[in-house]
Structure formats: C-alpha cells, structure tokens
Amino acid sequence: MSPAEKLRALLAQDKLHVMPCCFDALSAKLVQQANFDLTFMSGFATSASRIGQPDLGLMSYGEVLDQARNITEATTIPLIADGDTGYGNAMNVRRTVAGFAKAGAAAVMIEDQLAPKRCGHTPGKAVVSREEAFDRIRAANDARAEGADILILARTDARHDHGLTEAIDRASKFRELGADILFVEAPKTEEEMKILCRELPGPKMANIVEGGETPDLPHSELRDIGYSIAAYPLTLMAAAMQAMNTVLDALSKDNPRDPHLMDFKTLRDKIGFNSYYTNSEQYKSSNRECKL
Template sequence: MSPADKLRHLLSQDKLHVMPCCFDALSAKLIEQAGFGLTFMSGFATSASRIGAPDLGLMSYGEVLDQTRNITEATTIPLIADGDTGYGNAMNVRRTVSGFARAGAACVMIEDQLAPKRCGHTPGKAVVSREEAFDRVRAAVDAREDGADILIMARTDARHDHGLGEAIERAAKFHELGADILFVEAPRTTEEMQTVCRELPGPKMANIVEGGETPELSHEELRDIGYAIAAYPLTLLAAAMKAMCETLAALKQDSSREDLIMDFKTLRNRIGFNDYYEASSKYKSSQR
C-alpha cells in the first residue's frame, strides 16, 4: 500500500491511534521500533532540532520538505507532515501539498493561522479570514485531486481569539470542502473536546501538549470522547532534552553516566548497524 493507503486503513479502524511525534529520522525510527502505527513531524520539535529556534515560522518550505524526506526514507509507518500555512497563497498550498506527497508523506496538515504561524499552545497566534482559510483547504484538496496521493488534515486555531463555535464552524466547512482529518487546536476543557467530537464529522485529532492548554486525558478517555488520533508533539523532544541536560551535567561533574545513557550495543542496533551488516554481507566489496 502507498503511505496514504496505509493511513486510510488505520483510520478505517474503530479505535484511537496513539501518535508520538517525531522531529528527525532517528526519532521516527524509534517510534516505529516501539510499535506505534503512525507518526507526525512536529513543527515545534523539528524547528528546535533542525535550526535550534522556536516554532515561529522561521523554517522554510524547503527545509521542512527535506526533513520530511529524511523521515519517510528511514521508516515504513505513515507520516503526517506539518504543512504549516501552506507557505503562501492558495497556489503555494497546492505546491506544498504536491511536494509532500512526492516526499512520501501520507498526510499533510494545513492550518488557518496568519503567517508567520506560531505554536498552537503559545501566545500571539491569530487566524486568517474564513475566506482565506477555506481557499487553503480548497487548494490542498485540488492538489490531491490532481494526482497527489495524500490525505489532508485541516487545522483551525480559531478557538484562541474567536471561541469554540467559530472553530467548529470552520472545521465543519473544511470537511465539506474535502479534508480527510479535522484538527481543532487547543480546546481548553474536557467538555469542549466532547463538543468538538460530537458536532464534527469524520476523524478528529487531539493534540496533547504536556503543560499546554488542552486537558491531558487518558487514551481511554480520548477514545470514548470520539478522537481517532491522539498526537503527542513534544513528548519525545522534552524527554530527549531532559536526558541530554542531565547527562551533560554529569559529564561536567565527572560523575557516572552509566544509568543515563543507552549501552553501545543497543545504540548501534537501534540505529541500524546490524541491519546494514546483514544486507552488505553478500557484497564482497562492502566487507572492507
């Protein structure tokens, strides 16, 4: 199956898909090795890891596309790519969606924030008009209908400035225009999350940011509410940063790091050295 077909198959199942988010090829490989069925390339985490800067629209389309390609070449599970605001007008959105499809993404997220966008759980974000938001989704769907084998996730951040009602109305129109997955960002209570799932059709995604605005419900609660996907955009980045800071402190103090780091044998295996050696064993010229 194509990446998009793999994701369609997952979404046809009556269950919650727990989705840790990646930020590079290695984090995506670890997600797959842990047995998760799909992943999302978090814009927040990717901006932090690739350019060492906050997710405030600083990464270019080319940088995000390159990171997407690295991830899809290293893994087999479906990847949802962060298409941001589409990187321009509706024609840019079409190019963005087509490019992510060629890069092997199963789905691309397009949002209605004003460019340059901001992380959904940080201050200062604003959304474009309904007309511009709808044009972005129309353009994304047109790219798919022109031959891009990719799903469209339509995101709205209207809850922040305009209330939940406006966000739901926008998301309902996104579905009407052809979006495959709906993402209403940052509902603030369990009741708001229930309203989103009750009033909107099709698969919905919950975005669970530890310490963010949306309640950190259990997987069972999210499933019972009606979400199809639960994304955890910063869990791996936060865990990795904490581990690196603790290890750096131990190294600086010349104290033991044994309990802080992965052993070398496991490290090599996780990265893929053993797979490489096995594949290369039949080529004499590769055994030097």
C-alpha cells in the first residue's frame, strides 16, 4: 500500500487515531516504535528543531520538504506534512502538494492563513479571503488529479477573527473542493468542538496544544464528539526540551545525570544500531584473502 492508501484505510476505521507529532526522523521513529498508527510533522516543532526559530513562516519550502523526506525514509507509518499556506499563490500550492507526494507523505496540510503564517495558538494570525482560500484547495486537488498520490488536510484559522460560523462555512467548502480531512483550528470550548463535528462532513482533526486555546479532552471524549484524529503537535518537543534543560542543569552543577538519561543500550537499540548489525551480518565476506 502507498502511504496515502494506508492513511485512507485508517480513516475508514470507526475510531479516534491519536497522533503524536514529530519534528525529525528520530522523533518520528520513536512514534512508530511506540505503536502509533500515524504522525504529523509539526511546523512549530520542526521550525524550532531545524532552524532554532519560531513557527512564523521562516522555513522555506525546500527546508520543510527535506525534513519530510528524512522522516518518510526513516519510518513506514503515514506522515501528514505541514504545507503551510502553500508557499505562494495557487500554482505554488500545486507544486507543494506534488512535492510532498513525491517525498512520500500520506497527506499534506494546506491552510488559509495570510503569509507569513503563524502558529494557530499564538497572536497575530489572519486569514486570506474566501476566494483565495478556496483557490488553494482547488489547486491542491488539481495537483492530485495530475497524479499526486496524497490526501489533502484543509485547515482554516477563521475562528480567530471571524467566528465559528465562518470557519465552518470555509471548511464545508473545502470538503466540496476535494479536501479529505478538515481541520478547524482553535475552537475555544467543548461545545464548539461538538458543533464543528456535527455540522462538518467527513473526517475531522482536533489539534491539542497543552496550554493552548482548545480544551485538552480525554481521548474517549474526542472520539465521542466525532473526531477521527487527535493531533498533539508540541507534546514530544516540550518533553524533549524539558528533559534537556533538566540534564543541562544537572551537568552544570556536577549533579548525577543518570536518573534523567536513557540507558546506552536502549538508546542504541531505538536509533537502530542493533538492527543494522543484524542485517549487515548477511553481507560479511569470508576471511579468506582476496587473490588476484
């Protein structure tokens, strides 16, 4: 099955798929090793890890595409890539969608923010007009019609400035234009989440940012509300940063570090050293000297 086919099969299941979001190949491998069915390349976390900068449109299309390719080469579970605003006009959107399909992504997210985009739970974000937003999704669908084997995750941030009704109207139109998964960013209450799932067709994604605007509900409640995917974009990044700060503090004070560290054997195994050595055994030549 192609990555897109794997994701379609998951979405056909009547269940909530919990989706920890990755930011590089190693974090994606850990998600897969923990037996999660899919992952998302968080733009917030990827920008922080790759260029050490906030998610404010500073990463280029090429940098994001390269990071996605690294992830898909290291894992086999479906990856949803963050295509931001498509990196330009509708023609750029077409190129973006086609590029992520070639890189092995199962889906690509295209959003209606005004460029440069911002994290959905930070100040200052704004959306483009309805017409421009719809053109982005039309262009994404056209890229797929030309052979890009990929799903389209359509995101709207209209809730922030224009209210829930506008966000629902936009997302509903996205679905008409070919979007496979709908994502209304930052509903503020559980009731808003229920309204979204009741009024919008097809699979919906909830975006759960610890400390963000959307209620951090238990998985069972998200499932009952009607979500197909629950994304956790910053959980792994926040955990990694907290752990690194803790051990850096211990190191600076010459305190014991062992309680905060993964043991060396487990670390090697999770990175892939042991499987590498096992696989390489079959290629070892005999000890006989080569005779010319």
